[in-house]
Amino acid sequence: MLLFTQQHTSLLMALEQKQIKVFSECRNGYCGACKTKIKSGSVTYHTEPLVSLGSDECLPCCCMPDGDIDLDLSADGVQVVRATAKHERPETANI
């Protein structure tokens, strides 16, 4: 569902690009506002977070996913592109 590419400097940026609702403030790992639960997968921090995190928590503002990850966030109102047949134009739909 979510696509993290090299264009994104953080997981938070990728989430926001997909219009997933994440609360964030400092975007630099010291306020803890964006703390999110990880259901599966792991992340690597490019800035050390200044917030104590449980083993199942991450700060999306200062990390990158190591591979596929499943986060405990709502997908309500998120713009996704549904897979379509090759000759059709992809349509944007809300899920």
Place this chain on the structure above:
Amino acid sequence: MAYSTFCQTPNNARLEPMFLGQSVNVARYDVQKYEVFEKLIEKQLSFFWRPEEVDVSKDKIDYAALPEHEKHIFISNLKYQTLLDSIQGRSPNVAFLPLVSLPELETWIETWSFSETIHSRSYTHIIRNIVNDPSIVFDDIVENEEILKRATDIAQYYDDLIKLTQAFHLLGEGTHTIDGKEVLVTEREIKKSLYLCMMSVNVLEAIRFYVSFACSFAFAERNVMEGNAKIIRLIARDEALHLNSTQHIIKLMQAGVDDPEMGEIAKECEQQAYDIFVKAAEQEKEWAQYLFKDGSMIGLNEQILCQYVEYITNERMKSVNLDLPYENISNPLPWMKNWLESDSVQVAPQEVEVSSYLVGQIDASIDESEFEDFDL
């Protein structure tokens, strides 16, 4: 147990609880029970700034041009923030330091409170610049009923804790008659008072401040009072750290590993903690009503500000493991994010929002006419 500024009993501070263990003796940071406080100290020190570095002279012109109801919004917010930082510049020291038993936490509290004094100094810097007689603003803080209502609620938890601690240090545990009133003084009562006080401080740092921030940034979104917004931005950056620390202390208390009795108290006081948050949020909504009593400003009105209070209250309560009182909505002030974001990404030096470039960066003396012969 009397307080001593240098307790001579050798101890291992790592085995002490955060509060009400043996008073701190050697201020050493090579070994730490909670490394996070050391990191907070370092971060806070790296954030050091002085209000005089920010040029607010253009704000005087902007302020003079504001309509009366917007002047009211601006000045009232400054008064309120002055109150909040007057309290925060001293109270963590007075209330928490006599109880703290970890060196890194002790120093964090001092560093935290010190940074609040910088905020207080910056309000004088801002106010001195926009009004001829700052006393008109400052004197009203202890007369304005809307502000005093809040002051009473904020100070009460600190005052209760300070009183209990003083009685405890002077007279020890027991039922004492103080000012003609019987006061039950036990370590448990102090811990309870401390837990509720920490909640109230968290509310102050995490909700009350943000209502004022929203107004300051709403002005700056329209390119007015930008010098003020730059200062508020630096203040907001500090406050993010402070609220992070109070959230962390509260969670350590709740977990009960640091002090099992504190864990019990946290469970007992869950409803009281919830009520502290809701009461403060409702007060802030009343404050929004007072701010906009004579009219809204472009980009912000009472309704949106109240929604923001509810939104942010939910987020903050989630962070300290409390039930959520308000309906789940999306952020009603999405642009706040741009102002609260720190400076890791510098877009362009000329952008007013980038605070890392702000030291003396506004050239307030440039007139628009100077660009007349400038062609693209």
